[in-house]
Amino acid sequence: MEKNRERIGNGKSHSFQIPIIAICVMLLVTIASVSASEWPQFQKDDLNTGVLSEKVIGRSVNWSVMTHTNQWMAAGINVVPIVAKNVPDRGDVVFVLDHTGNVSGYNVTTGDPIWNPQFTMCNAAEGSFELSTPAYHDGILYVATSKGNLSVGEGRVTAIYARNGTIREYASVGSGGYQLNTPVTYSDGKVYVGDWKGTSSSTTGYGTYYCLNANDVSDTIWSRTAPYLTGYNWAGCAIAGNYILYGDENANVTCLNKDDGAFISYFNVSEEFGITPAEEIRSSIMYNDDTGRIYFTAKKSTSTHAGYGDGHLYAVEFDETDGTFNDTGNSWVYDLWHSVSTPVYHDGRIYVGGGQRMYTGSCPDGKVCCLDAADGSFIWEWNNTIDPRVDCLRVKSSPAIAAHGNNLYIYVTSNNPDGRLYCLNENGTMLWYYEPSESSDSGEYISQAASIYNNTAGEMRVFFGNDAGKLYALGEGMCGDVNSDASVDIYDVTKVTKRASDPNYYLKSPWAADVNGDGEVDIYDVTKVAKRASDPNYDLNCKCDE
Template identity: 25%
Template sequence: MKINFKKLGVCMVVLFILVGSISSLSASDWPMFQNNLRHTGYINQDTSYSTQTWTVNLDSAITTNPVLYGDKVLVGTQKGTLYALDAQDGDEIWKFELDDAIRSSPAVSNDSIYFGADDGYLYSLDIDNGKENWKFKSGDSICSSPAIDSDNVYFGSDDGSFYAITRDNASLEWQYKTDDDIKSSPAIHNDTVYFGSNDDKVYALDTDDGSVKWEYDTGDNVRSSPAIVNGTVYIGSDDNQIYAIDEESGNENWTYNAGSSVTSSPSIDERQCTLYAGTEKGSILALDIRDGLKKWEVKTGSSINTTPSIFGTNIAVGTSSGSMLMLNKFTGNNVWSYNPGYIDNFAGSVSASPVTSGGSLFMVSEDGNVYSLNTDQKIGPTSIYTYYIVAVIAGILVLLVVLKKLVYDKWKNN
């Protein structure tokens, strides 16, 4: 048989391109809060995925973390709408509307989206068209973002209960009652689910039956969500502390006094042995995960309630004054910042964590806008606030011209 090596070579090139494209796409996904079930907030920057810069205004304030899955950016709003936007240009693909606010960040698994709402339901939607698969009723609002393993969906509710339901049909597997509402989003590792509660405790439950493996007492509400690396659970508390807790025993490894409440969830770069977190008083901290010693601190002057995202040599974190900061992860030095209002506190607060992928960063704001930034070129979209500022300047110039004419006419008449 005669082999056409030219055609064979072309086929091999096409195959490599296809494989490379598939790998890049999967590497670029950010399918849940903090990207993975251990909540490290880290993404491999070696991906070809990139988008244009754009901004789109949705129906109301946005406080949920966006999720990137394939070509879709998923965002929930305070008005109760979950949007699927085209990651390339921000165009609406579909939307799912409720009557109550969505404050639970969505999570995606096997082409289904899971999220909670203030109506007390946890919803499952089809990723392709936004059609409802099922919904499960808890006893109160759901702010906790769900975690999904091969069998179940796990989440907390403001009714104080932590739930495990089947991912296929929302049957209740087990339920564990804490002594206060649960805002913290669960992390899963080694058949154990970890989360905090406003009863001041951190919990470790068996994923099979919900039995308690251990619980750890902090000094105040635990709204921060855990991150798990190398056998240690890292989490913040309203008692101003960041805790490192042994994953198996629940014993304390170390604590760090951050000086103010830590609602920001820690992100961890395992290679650099570094934890990043923000504080209510506006500090961004880098700590050594082995002993809790501080590597660096940046004081922003604005509350940091968002969780840092780690990509390449940088971290990205949003502030209550409306800015998105990019800092060098080794030194804390400012690399670039983007503020759609151009000056602090002119635009809406950024209370949701950004999503990074390749050269793109997606951020949301309480002004109701979603922004796509180019982190390679350090550029963002022209903000709607530009037109407000231009209109104000134009108005001032017109007023000055009118005043000048009035003064001139008065002088001439005299």
């Protein structure tokens, strides 16, 4: 591996005070851990749970920033922004990797860059496509890059000091033509990542999963190359007990000892469930210890489902005490259509996206599904058929869920020419959406998931990036403020008036225009917004805030 490292008294009274001090310290630590709200890697943690147990409302732009200068590029940001709390000297920070291999960090509340210079390049030279979501732990950012071009270059893992963007060390991982396309997973002093080699339509290499020392990523603790033609594309791992689990292009889920890479067992879902042709697992594995199952999706590009292709959601019993896959009749499969979405479990239900048909203008809608986690029975699905401006809902992303009491805020993005961030509730009702205003169709696609954040001051953020290369931070917003400038004025009145007369008129935040919350933007909303614009003390009595 290539290495480039920068090294940067008297008893009675004391015996009574020490326990009190210790208790106080314990209380402070407990309080700090309860108030913590970070999203430091893909789907939040090494189990890929995707749930934050706090109220997070993100529907109006708080800030945004371009991560490169060419918004006509059809690449931009194709990873999940990650959120780190208490970065040394910097506070809470959101980090994002763009298509060139540049990583950058921003203050979560203000959007100010935290590094000077703003970007740290993680490739040997500028690339064109990056798919690996970074991970953060204890002041260090772990980034996997590949330069992006098919069968060009090699993988590199870079460890970066999060406070200033300085590279601690980097290491070449794998050989030429292999890409590091899985999320980076941090767990217990180790960094895990997998590689893949292929073309736009096939896999041509023998993929390897790597375990690196988080204290020195040039130190490979173990690696395992598959004994058959396959690879790991988006197929992130989960750490369950002493084991690492990951899927591959041949429908196999492999279980290894997480510390030494020893092979434990495997499970081929296409064989076990009788599904042909064999499907490619391009989601991460999500493990839930309440149900004792792993959950994931797989897909195959075929002509079925009007061109969407085949795909399923799988639930497979797994014993985290010995690393084996059980067969007691409690595993199940659900026909989801073509999907690369990592499922999320919450309170006995599974939430997942399905439907990824690209480059066509006429297709049935994709969907977000809710299923019973115990048996895979259908509960609800949502596909946005009510919006005349959206002909195809292509959900490649994994849901990000904010859970507050009995209320859920389920965030998904759509990989469409008019890409959006949607928020659904626990019943599958759309609460609101936000649509970025990039002028180029190629810049509006949103292929990856959102991340969510809340701090002790109640400052909520939902983060996502798009193909234009812009990172968005959404906050709660203000009812009536349809242009997201923190005021209700004549510009808002004009926009609400136009939307009332033309349902297709573009608004960044249409939820804010429906002041009375009746599902329509009409003259009653125009009247209320106009009164607020002329009188800041006028009470809108907003129903859109409920």
